[in-house]
Amino acid sequence: MKTAFITGGATGIGAATIRKYVANGVRCGFLDSNIDASAKLVQELGADTVLFQAGDVRDSIRQAEAIKATQDRFGILNTIFVNAGIHQSNTVMNISDGHLEKLVLLRISWP
Secondary structure, eight states: OOEEEEESOSSHHHHHHHHHHHHTTOEEEEEESOHHHHHHHHHHHOTTTEEEEESOTTOHHHHHHHHHHHHHHHOSOSEEEEOOOOOOSOOTTTOOHHHHHHHHHHHHOOO
């Protein structure tokens, strides 16, 4: 059986990917800061095939812990999907400098 690890798996593309993987027999671990949506996804798909780890993907120590927890639970990883993102209703013209920096750092901070 294959195993995947996904950042940002609670909603959107990440959750859709996890659903597709699980439907095809892949066990998934994922890291996300959205605890409520993550708990609902685990309840929907089953804790026997999905492992949620709470945390911020910008924290490299937390990422490593979540990946290790996934490997400890399901075995060797076959794939990692770096999916996490931050979405707010901003346009390029009205995004704050702080939010733009957060977006850029999220994309380049994978250890």
